[in-house]
Amino acid sequence: MPLYEYVCGECGQRFEQLVWSSKDADQVSCTSCGASKVRRLISVFATASASEKHSHAADAPPCGPNCCRLH
Numbered sequence: 001m002p003l004y005e006y007v008c009g010e011c012g013q014r015f016e017q018l019v020w021s022s023k024d025a026d027q028v029s030c031t032s033c034g035a036s037k038v039r040r041l042i043s044v045f046a047t048a049s050a051s052e053k054h055s056h057a058a059d060a061p062p063c064g065p066n067c068c069r070l071h
Helices: none
Strands: 003-008 014-018 038-040
Touching: none
Parallel strands: none
Antiparallel strands: 003 014, 003 038
16 A cells, blocks of 8 residues: 655645555545645655665755664
């Protein structure tokens, strides 16, 4: 079950929604105002491998000493 990020076309609220199927992804409404005019956003994620100590999205702020357990 994927977690998608959306923005509302009416109130501008950004929110995340767990979606059971691709059919349900088209029927999401804003969690703040209830409007059905929402747009799914492209989410950026980070990964780590054995050869890398850290891998962050290019626009993410630098990692602090307690940000993750990869240190």
